Amino acid sequence: MITLDGLTKRYGGKTAVDDLTLELTPGTVTGFLGPNGAGKSTAMRVILGLDAPTCGTALIGGRRYADLDRPLRTVGALLDARAVHPARSGRDHLRAMALSQDISFSRVEEVLALTGMTDAARRRAGTYSLGMSQRLGIAGALLGDPQVLMLDEPVNGLDPDGVRWIRTLLRSLAAEGRTVFVSSHLMSEMERTADRLIVLGRGRLLADESMERLAAGAGVRVRGPRLLPLAGVLPAARWTGPEELTVTGHTSEQIGRRAHELGLVLYELRPVESSLEESYMRLTANSAEYGAQR
Numbered sequence: 001m002i003t004l005d006g007l008t009k010r011y012g013g014k015t016a017v018d019d020l021t022l023e024l025t026p027g028t029v030t031g032f033l034g035p036n037g038a039g040k041s042t043a044m045r046v047i048l049g050l051d052a053p054t055c056g057t058a059l060i061g062g063r064r065y066a067d068l069d070r071p072l073r074t075v076g077a078l079l080d081a082r083a084v085h086p087a088r089s090g091r092d093h094l095r096a097m098a099l100s101q102d103i104s105f106s107r108v109e110e111v112l113a114l115t116g117m118t119d120a121a122r123r124r125a126g127t128y129s130l131g132m133s134q135r136l137g138i139a140g141a142l143l144g145d146p147q148v149l150m151l152d153e154p155v156n157g158l159d160p161d162g163v164r165w166i167r168t169l170l171r172s173l174a175a176e177g178r179t180v181f182v183s184s185h186l187m188s189e190m191e192r193t194a195d196r197l198i199v200l201g202r203g204r205l206l207a208d209e210s211m212e213r214l215a216a217g218a219g220v221r222v223r224g225p226r227l228l229p230l231a232g233v234l235p236a237a238r239w240t241g242p243e244e245l246t247v248t249g250h251t252s253e254q255i256g257r258r259a260h261e262l263g264l265v266l267y268e269l270r271p272v273e274s275s276l277e278e279s280y281m282r283l284t285a286n287s288a289e290y291g292a293q294r
């Protein structure tokens with residue numbers, strides 16, 4: 001369990017994380033989304049004690065990271081896959097981590113096998129591709145068999161097989177009752193992996209919703225030959241074709257009844273599911289710090 005309460009981080013005059021309050025529960029994959037510069041990595045760094053909060057608290061299992069006894073056994077994290085000594089082999093990197101936390105070398109071999117890195121474990125980490133570095137980073141996060149996992153863009157650099165592998169891994173870690181917190185810019189991947197989504201914009205919480213709710217709610221499509229009277233009584237209706245209206249804020253049933261009262265013929269009455277990407281674009285339309293105007 002990760003608990004944030006009023007978490008705020010400022011760098012000089014810049015507020016990177018702004019009054020963030022949320023609880024991440026075990027058994028769930030929570031996706032962390034937001035435009036570049038939204039504050040995702042900062043929030044993760046503060047949770048992991050790598051940066052001090054300006055105000056508010058970040059607790060893992062009720063304790064601050066700095067107060068955890070052997071932190072890798074409580075929380076495993078991957079923030080920057082390239083943050084490995086380039087001259088060290090993958091195996092030695094993991095062994096050094098294991099030594100610092102009283103973890104056996106046999107566990108090192110287990111996580112190497114789990115991440116498909118056994119064959120590459122003798123090579124120097126500096127020679128790894130980005131995808132291999134990501135796998136080594138994930139191996140490091142899993143080393144202490146922690147109840148909480150925090151991964152910043154773990155699919156970055158992975159090939160399609162690797163992307164599928166991480167999806168299956170994250171789902172199975174959550175199924176084992178762990179708390180999984182994962183950031184990504186890959187919307188379609190989040191749609192398939194996460195149960196819940198947290199969207200950040202300019203440091204503030206824009207949405208905290210289950211995946212189903214975020215993907216729903218794009219309105220109801222209505223098609224018919226003479227819809228003008230219907231558009232007149234439904235202020236949220238907009239024309240999306242010559243004989244087509246899209247109506248938000250009403251159910252299909254309510255719209256069907258109004259059409260019947262007005263004596264209108266309908267060809268089609270259909271709820272439209274929006275993709276996660278569309279919902280995300282709507283939510284973050286005014287909060288992209290960098291990027292083209294939309």
Ligand SMILES: Nc1ncnc2c1ncn2[C@@H]1O[C@H](COP(=O)(O)OP(=O)(O)OP(=O)(O)O)[C@@H](O)[C@H]1O
Pocket residue numbers: 011014015016034035036037038039040041042043289
């Ligand atoms: N050490 C720092 N000093 C000053 N400003 C910082 C520092 N770290 C982050 N920031 C600023 O805080 C804001 C949030 O950055 P952060 O890296 O957390 O965003 P992000 O959501 O992870 O972005 P991305 O998706 O690009 O990784 C940005 O405006 C960034 O410039």
